[in-house]
Amino acid sequence: LGSDHEWQLSPRSVGRPSSLLAHKLGLRHVWMFAQGSFVASDVEQLKQAIAECKRLILELPEHSEKQKDTVIKLIHLRLKLQELKDPEEDEPNLQVLLEHRFSKEKSKSVKQMCDKCSTIIWGLIQTWYTCTGCYYRCHSKCMNLINKPCVRSKVSHQSEYELSICPEVGLDKQDYRCAECRTPISLRGVPNEARQCDYTGQYYCSSCHWNDTAIIPSRVIHNWEFEPRQVCRTSMRYLALMISRPVLKLKEINPLLFNFVEELVEIRKLRQDILLMKPYFITCKEAMEARLLLHLQDRQHFVENDDMYSLQDLIDTSSGRLSCSLTEIHTTFAKHIKLDCEKCQAKGFMCELCKEGDILFPFDNHTSVCHDCFAVFHRDCYYDNSTTCPRCARMLERQHEESQNP
Structure with missing residues (x-):
């Protein structure tokens, strides 16, 4: 025009x-x-x-x-x-429905779609709400028609993924109806098109499945595949809320993954080193004042264990982002312990087998740690001595003497 x-x-x-x-x-x-x-x-x-x-x-x-x-x-x-x-009404700013906490929106944007009726939300003239938990959006007039509970409640109570790849059961098992709203559907599109969700494996109508895409956890864990697949609206919200939750124990789900993905081996070693550094920081006043551990505040589980991963961890591992950021944090932590802080340096070890060399720390690449007393040795010295720890030997001898002379 x-x-x-x-x-x-x-x-x-x-x-x-x-x-x-x-x-x-x-x-x-x-x-x-x-x-x-x-x-x-x-x-x-x-x-x-x-x-x-x-x-x-x-x-x-x-x-x-x-x-x-x-x-x-x-x-x-x-x-x-x-x-x-849609006449103007004095509507409440917050409404609670089916565990959703709907907040009245002030934005006049017209680019949002109603998750209930699948039509455009005209922000200039229509009142609309967004759930603060799962970001479900809808017109004010659609509020009473909502029958889907908030996905965040499922995240809070369930906190796990479907780990089978696209576990399809077939339209006949669904009685040729949408898995969510039970609308009649078929693969021929009559009366409504059947759309498969790659996460659940089930089929949905076009109102419940908008052809949104997401990375599927099961494909990542079993195939190390990160190509986004089409998912239904509920799965999309669930995966978005779960993406940063550390619920994947890889060594139990697929331990062979570490044999084929070198980046995961590197990440595991860095995480193990960080856990060895943690005791130095929690007993060091300077480290606590500098809040060094807050470098990992976005991945708090990294200072709690070395075997739990979130889907975001795996995505960032594949892209190389996680390796870069963890290496930088590892360098900062090691610098504080070995160079900047005299108190942390004083907690280092001398190799009792050769009694030579620099001060050793358990996170050094060329060291080995006794699994019983946590003494640190040069790796070559430890294995040349058949992994026998002199410190443990002294402790056993002392216990034997005490038992002989009560």
């Missing part, structure tokens, strides 16, 4: 249609023009005026001024019709 004209819904542009145009649109019994605005008398008459507008747009010469003016009037008529359908 030509880019050299202004297309804004201002009172000047849409509030004062000419009487001739109003007559052509059949608005003489529908609108009364006063002070740059017009008032609807009846919804049905508005619909008739909209239909007349559409017909006239098709009949008028393309790109003509009359056609452009008519398009503006059509837009305004539709907005007025929507206002009459």
Whole structure:
């Protein structure tokens, strides 16, 4: 419709249609023009005026001024019709429904879609809400129609993934109905198209499955595959909420993954070293004041264990981001212990087997740690001595002497 004209819904542009145009649109019994605005008398008459507008747009010469003016009037008529359908009400800012905590939105964006009716949310004229837990969005008028509980409650109580790859059961097992809303569906698209969710393996209607995509945990764990797959709306929200939760114990689910993914071996070693560094920090006043452990505040589980992973950890491992960030943190931690802090340096070890070399720390690459007393030795010295720990030998001898001479 030509880019050299202004297309804004201002009172000047849409509030004062000419009487001739109003007559052509059949608005003489529908609108009364006063002070740059017009008032609807009846919804049905508005619909008739909209239909007349559409017909006239098709009949008028393309790109003509009359056609452009008519398009503006059509837009305004539709907005007025929507206002009459959704009258302004003094609605609450917060509503609780099926464990959703809906917060009234103030944004006027028109780019959101209602998760209930699958239509656009016109923020300029419609009241809408967003769940603060799972980000479910809907019109105010759709609130009473919601029958899906908040996905965050499932995350809180369940906290686990489906680990089978696309566990399909077949449409016949679903009675040819949507797995969520039970609408009749079929693969032929009659009456509604059946769309498969790659996460659950089940089939859904187009209202419950918008062809959103997400990385599937089971494909990552079993195939080290990160290609996003199509999932239903509920699965999309669930996976988004779960992505940073450390619920994957890889050495139990798929221990062979470490044999084929070198990056995972590197990450595991860095995490093990960080756990060995942690006791130095929690007993060091300077480290506590510097809040060194807060370098890992986004991955708190890294300072608690070395075997639990979140899906985001695996995604960042594949991209190389996690290795870079962990290596940088590892360097910062080691620098504090070995160079910057005298108290931490004093907690180092001398190799009791060769009694030579620098001060040793359990996270050094060339050291070995006794599994019983946690003494630290040069790796070569430890294995040359058949992994026999002199410190443990002394402790056993002392215990034997005490038992002989009570």
